[in-house]
C-alpha cells in the first residue's frame with residue numbers, strides 16, 4: 001500500500017506519518033518547507049521521542065518527500081492508495097487544486113483502484129470541507145468519476161505534539177504517549193484498511209465533538225488565560241489554580257452539552273476531562289501558550305472550540321460562565337508572529353469589543369451572552 005501525506009509538521013511526522021510508516025505503508029510526505037523536504041530525502045528516517053511516564057525513542061524509516069507544489073505530487077495522487085493531510089484548516093483550500101489535478105490524471109490513466117483521502121485537522125468534518133475545495137476545481141464528468149472512485153473520509157485526531165526543542169535536527173519530534181485517530185468507516189471506498197492505531201467508527205460526529213469541544217476547548221482557554229497571567233507554557237498555566245478552575249469548569253460546561261447531545265455517560269465524561277487535565281500537565285512536554293492559542297480568529301469562529309460549545313449551552317439552557325471567561329480571554333490574545341492576532345487587535349481597536357465579537361463569532365452583538373463576554377473582556 002502507498003500513501004501520500006500532506007504536511008510533514010508536528011502531527012504529520014509525530015503521529016499520522018509515523019503510524020502509516022509503522023504499518024509498513026510506503027509513505028511520501030508532501031510539504032512546502034524545503035529544509036524538511038531535503039532532510040527527509042537525505043535520511044529517509046527520523047526520530048520520534050515519545051514522552052510520558054514511560055519514555056521511548058522510535059525511529060521512523062523508509063519515508064520520502066516531495067514538494068506539494070509541482071508535478072511530482074500530482075503524479076503521486078494518481079497512483080497512491082491513501083492520501084492524508086495535517087497542514088492546518090486554512091491550508092486545505094491551497095492543496096485542493098493539486099489533489100484535483102492528480103485525480104483527473106488518475107482517471108485519464110485508467111486507474112480505477114480505490115483511493116481514500118483523510119484530512120487530519122482540528123475541525124469538524126475537515127475532509128468534507130477539503131472535498132468541497134477539490135470539487136470546485138473539477139469539471140462535471142470528473143466529479144462523477146471522483147464520486148464513485150474516491151473516498152473522502154472524515155476523522156478526529158488527538159495527540160499533543162508541540163514543536164521539538166531539538167535545535168540541530170529539523171525532523172526530530174517529541175510527542176505524548178496518548179494518541180487517538182478515529183475515522184468515519186461509512187465514507188471509505190473499497191475495502192476498509194486495517195492500520196494499527198486507526199480506529200473505525202460509524203458515529204464520528206460524537207468523537208469529533210467530544211475531542212474538539214473538550215480537549216481543544218480546555219487547551220485554548222488554558223493558553224489564553226495562561227498568556228494573560230504571564231505563563232509561558234500550558235503546564236505552567238494549568239498548574240495555576242485560578243486558571244485550572246476556569247478550564248475545568250469550561251470543559252464541564254461544554255461536556256454538559258455533549259452529554260445531552262450524544263448521550264455520553266456523565267461519569268466516563270468526567271474521567272475523560274480528568275485525563276485531559278493530566279495531559280496538559282505533562283512535565284516532559286514544553287508546549288507554549290502561543291502555539292496552542294494560535295490563530296484566534298479561527299478559534300473564535302462560530303463552529304470552533306469556544307463559540308460552538310457556548311451555543312450548545314444556549315440551546316439546552318445550560319450555564320456557561322467559564323466558557324464566557326475563556327472567550328473573553330481569547331479576545332485578549334496577542335502574538336507578534338500571528339497575523340490573526342494582529343487582525344483581532346486591529347478589529348478591537350477599530351470597532352470595540354462588542355462589534356468585534358459579533359464579527360468574528362457570529363454572536364448577536366445585543367444578546368445577553370454578548371453582554372456577558374464584553375463585561376468579562378472589560379474586567
Ligand SMILES: NC(=O)c1ccc[n+]([C@@H]2O[C@H](COP(=O)([O-])OP(=O)(O)OC[C@H]3O[C@@H](n4cnc5c(N)ncnc54)[C@H](O)[C@@H]3O)[C@@H](O)[C@H]2O)c1
Pocket residue numbers: 006007008009010011012030031032033068086087088089091094095120121122157158159160161162
Ligand atoms: N500539533 C498537535 O498537537 C496537533 C494535534 C492534533 C491535530 N493537529 C492538527 O494538525 C494540523 C497540523 O498541525 P501541526 O501542529 O502539525 O502544525 P505544523 O505547523 O507543525 O505542521 C504543518 C505542516 O504543514 C506544512 N504546510 C504548510 N502549507 C503547506 C502546503 N501548501 N502543502 C503542504 N504542506 C504545507 C508546513 O510546512 C508544516 O510542515 C492542524 O490542523 C492541527 O490543528 C495538531
Ligand SMILES: O=P(O)(O)OC[C@@H](O)[C@@H](O)[C@H](O)[C@H](O)CO
Pocket residue numbers: 122157158159160161215216219220291292293294295
Ligand atoms: O492545532 P490547533 O491550533 O487547532 O489547536 C492547538 C492545540 O490545542 C492542538 O494542536 C492540540 O495540541 C491537539 O489538538 C491535541 O490533539
